[in-house]
Amino acid sequence: xxxxxxxxxxxxxxxxxxxxxxxxxxxxxxxxxxxxxxxxxxxxxxxxxxxxxxxxxxxxxxxxxxxxxxxxxxxxxxxxxxxxxxxxxxxxxxxxxxxxxxxxxxxxxxxxxxxxxxxxxxxxxxxxxxxxxxxxxxxxxxxxxxxxxxxxxxxxxxxxxxxxxxxxxxxxxxxxxxxxxxxxxxxxxxxxxxxxxxxxxxxxxxxxxxxxxxxxxxxxxxxxxxxx
Amino acid sequence: xxxxxxxxxxxxxxxxxxxxxxxxxxxxxxxxxxxxxxxxxxxxxxxxxxxxxxxxxxxxxxxxxxxxxxxxxxxxxxxxxxxxxxxxxxxxxxxxxxxxxxxxxxxxxxxxxxxxxxxxxxxxxxxxxxxxxxxxxxxxxxxxxxxxxxxxxxxxxxxxxxxxxxxxxxxxxxxxxxxxxxxxxxxxxxxxxxxxxxxxxxxxxxxxxxxxxxxxxxxxxxxxxxxx
DNA sequence: CCGGATCCTCGGTGATACTG
DNA sequence: CAGTATCACCGAGGATCCGG
Numbered sequence: 001x002x003x004x005x006x007x008x009x010x011x012x013x014x015x016x017x018x019x020x021x022x023x024x025x026x027x028x029x030x031x032x033x034x035x036x037x038x039x040x041x042x043x044x045x046x047x048x049x050x051x052x053x054x055x056x057x058x059x060x061x062x063x064x065x066x067x068x069x070x071x072x073x074x075x076x077x078x079x080x081x082x083x084x085x086x087x088x089x090x091x092x093x094x095x096x097x098x099x100x101x102x103x104x105x106x107x108x109x110x111x112x113x114x115x116x117x118x119x120x121x122x123x124x125x126x127x128x129x130x131x132x133x134x135x136x137x138x139x140x141x142x143x144x145x146x147x148x149x150x151x152x153x154x155x156x157x158x159x160x161x162x163x164x165x166x167x168x169x170x171x172x173x174x175x176x177x178x179x180x181x182x183x184x185x186x187x188x189x190x191x192x193x194x195x196x197x198x199x200x201x202x203x204x205x206x207x208x209x210x211x212x213x214x215x216x217x218x219x220x221x222x223x224x225x226x227x228x
Numbered sequence: 229x230x231x232x233x234x235x236x237x238x239x240x241x242x243x244x245x246x247x248x249x250x251x252x253x254x255x256x257x258x259x260x261x262x263x264x265x266x267x268x269x270x271x272x273x274x275x276x277x278x279x280x281x282x283x284x285x286x287x288x289x290x291x292x293x294x295x296x297x298x299x300x301x302x303x304x305x306x307x308x309x310x311x312x313x314x315x316x317x318x319x320x321x322x323x324x325x326x327x328x329x330x331x332x333x334x335x336x337x338x339x340x341x342x343x344x345x346x347x348x349x350x351x352x353x354x355x356x357x358x359x360x361x362x363x364x365x366x367x368x369x370x371x372x373x374x375x376x377x378x379x380x381x382x383x384x385x386x387x388x389x390x391x392x393x394x395x396x397x398x399x400x401x402x403x404x405x406x407x408x409x410x411x412x413x414x415x416x417x418x419x420x421x422x423x424x425x426x427x428x429x430x431x432x433x434x435x436x437x438x439x440x441x442x443x444x445x446x447x448x449x450x451x452x453x454x455x456x
Numbered sequence: 457c458c459g460g461a462t463c464c465t466c467g468g469t470g471a472t473a474c475t476g
Numbered sequence: 477c478a479g480t481a482t483c484a485c486c487g488a489g490g491a492t493c494c495g496g
Contacts, residue, residue, distance in 0.1 A: 004470080004486095007275045009335040009417065010345035011352060012257055012321055015328025021251070022488070029240055038459050045434040046236045049489050054460055064455045079458075085330065085455050092327055093240055100243025102289075102313065107237040117238035124239060173248075188238065227292045227313045232467095232489080250469075266478050277470050282479055306478075 012083040018063050019089070023048055024056050025096075028065065028082065028089055030116045033175055035069060035081035042113045049218065065089070098124040102224035106190045113142055113189045115175035118162045122173040125196060131169045136210075138217055139163040139181035142189040160189070166220060184208040197219040246291050247317070249277055252284050253324075256293065256310065256317055258344045261403055263297060272342045293317070307404040326352040330452035334418045341370055341417045343403035347391045353424060353449040359397045364438075366445055367391045367409035370417040388417070394448060411445065412426035412436040424449040 006013040017219055019025055023045065030036060030044040042053055053187045057080060067087040071077040107113070108216055118140060142160045163178035178184075186206040189196060194200035198218030207214060234241040247253055251273065258264060258272040265366045270281055285308060288294045293314040299305040325348055335341070345370060391406035392399055406412075414434040415423060422428035426446030435442060 005336075005339070006251075006254065007338050007340060008254075008345055009332065009339040009341050009420075010325070011327070011329030011332055011349055012325035013254060013328070013345070014331045015324045016253060018254075018328060018331060020248070022248070023234075024243060025248075026236075032352060039457085042459095044454060045234075049491090050460065051304065051490095052488060055487090087450075088327055092320060092323040096243045097238070097240035099239070099316055099320055100241070100246060101239030103242045103246060104237065104239055105460080106231075110235050111237045111238050112235060117236055117241070121239055130494085132233075146355070192237075224316075270478095275470090277472085277480085278479065279471090285479095293468065423472095 012173065014084065019060070021056060021059065022091070023052060024060060025093060026116075027053075027056055027060065028086055029093055029097075029120055030114075031066060031080060031082045031086070032090060033116070034067065035071075037071075041080065044116050045113055048200040048216045051211040056066075060086070062156065077114070094124040095121065098224065101125065102227050104193060106193070107144075107227075112144055113160045113192070114227075115162055118142065118160055118192070119164075119175060121192075121209065122162070122164050122221070123171060125223060126171045127220060127222050128169040131166055131220050132217060134211055135167045136182040136216070137163060137178050137180070138213070139164050139178045139184040140192075140195075141186040142192055143186070143215075146187045159194055171220070181208075183209050183213040184215070185214065193223065196224050247288070247293065249284060249287065251280060252319060253317075254344075255281075255284055256314055257321055257325075257348055258320060258342075258454060259294060259308060259310045259314070261309040261344070262298075265299075265307045269308065270385060272344050274340055274342070287316070322348065322352040325349065326452065329353065331456050332421060333454075335372075337359065340372055341388045341420070343388055343390055346388055346399040347392075347403060347422070349420075349424075350390070350392050350401060350449070353451060354399045355448060355450050356397045358447050359383065359394055359399070359431070360448075362444060362448065363395045364410040364441055364444070365391060365393050365406050365408070366441070367412040368405045368420075368423075369412065369414040370420055371414070372417045398450070404427065409436075409439050411441040413442065413445070425451050 007016045018027065026045055029039060029040055042048065042050065061068060064083055066080050069079050069081050071079050099122065101124065117211050140162050144158055161177050162173060162175050164173040164180060185195060185202055187200065191200050191204050195205060196218060198215060230430050233245045241309065247256065254273055255269060258269055271279065281392065290298060292309050292311055294310050297307050297309050299307050329349065345399050372386055390401060390403050391409060392401040411437065412425060415428065415432055419428050419432050423433060424446060426443060
């Protein structure tokens with residue numbers, strides 16, 4: 001982190017010098033879904049100081065993890081996009097997210113869900129071996145209580161909607177609603193892990209579409225065992 | 229990092245809160261080879277302030293990534309050992325180290341090799357598909373120039389010796405010399421990547437044992453393409 | 457509104473010295 | 477050997493302001 005290195009000729013140390021700064025890897029995560037503009041990133045990273053976001057974007061660009069692209073129209077027009085080196089981080093970050101999800105129980109105080117949180121979780125926890133023969137599109141709508149406020153001026157989405165397409169033992173997950181989901185799952189944000197684990201109470205989950213697909217959906221994912 | 233979280237209910241964010249602090253992942257890396265004591269860690273992490281090492285160890289212990297074990301004899305007797313959750317980080321860190329190794333060219337100013345750097349690199353860059361039929365023990369001795377000094381009071385190893393056992397398409401890599409290596413490779417630290425890539429000049433490498441195994445050794449590893 | 461730049465504060469980090 | 481104590485410093489946090 002910082003300009004100060006670790007003094008070691010080591011791939012891991014070098015990686016941490018390059019993307020170990022605070023917020024850096026979350027920026028990379030938020031750009032998985034495609035190019036994003038400064039304001040999109042700021043929205044997906046509630047609480048990041050604007051000067052830090054600005055500094056990280058410049059550092060990550062200098063390093064070659066992302067590059068800025070001028071977009072013709074509309075808007076003032078500059079988006080940030082991952083380079084090939086940046087996309088090469090995806091499998092690593094999925095693994096790190098999978099590891100970290102063992103420390104997730106329910107949203108803590110002041111913790112919110114963002115679309116990138118959900119899409120990355122779906123990809124990280126996906127079990128290809130359990131997806132044989134599954135071919136469906138799922139839409140997930142997670143609502144967050146308005147009380148969960150970070151502070152003045154910090155906006156966040158009161159409902160996070162993402163969708164996932166499962167096909168050929170692979171999953172692709174994108175922010176936003178699906179055009180025609182086979183199953184739509186709506187619940188509170190704090191129930192997300194229960195839905196993935198298959199332990200959610202039916203009374204807490206509102207379904208639309210092919211209801212029988214819910215257990216199919218849950219079996220697609222594996223949550224790591226709790227620590228200890 | 230720090231006590232301040234990211235405000236997101238996300239596995240990746242949680243992981244970064246837990247092990248994203250500076251030095252934390254390098255401590256985990258240095259404990260792969262087995263339990264180590266405070267002084268061993270300090271030696272393997274040249275430049276880490278003692279208070280930071282102390283703080284990280286306590287934090288990582290609180291979280292459950294490692295735990296301290298009282299060792300009967302000899303010495304005052306306390307070693308740090310990875311827990312199961314800590315060992316679960318290995319594959320992730322190998323991936324991160326593999327990603328970061330694309331930014332390695334040669335040791336920069338003030339950069340040293342440590343045994344953990346070399347053993348983790350061997351494991352990270354190993355290609356199982358290229359190890360079919362290979363069954364051998366290699367010893368690697370990398371010498372570092374004495375001029376590469378970090379500062380007063382910072383000791384480091386002037387020669388890093390590790391060994392690797394390749395068998396059944398797997399590699400195990402350990403610090404220290406091998407009991408009876410099939411091939412011993414000695415060169416300067418700055419030539420390490422050349423040896424792994426198979427592009428080292430024969431004049432720069434001193435071999436002992438079955439010399440014909442050198443190309444076999446080099447083909448066991450793949451270095452990522454340079455960035456850009 | 458977008459894309460930052462600027463200013464200030466606070467606390468983690470780095471470096472050194474010291475102790476059970 | 478295994479840390480704790482102390483202090484300077486600089487990056488992160490937080491708010492505000494500015495040019496297109």
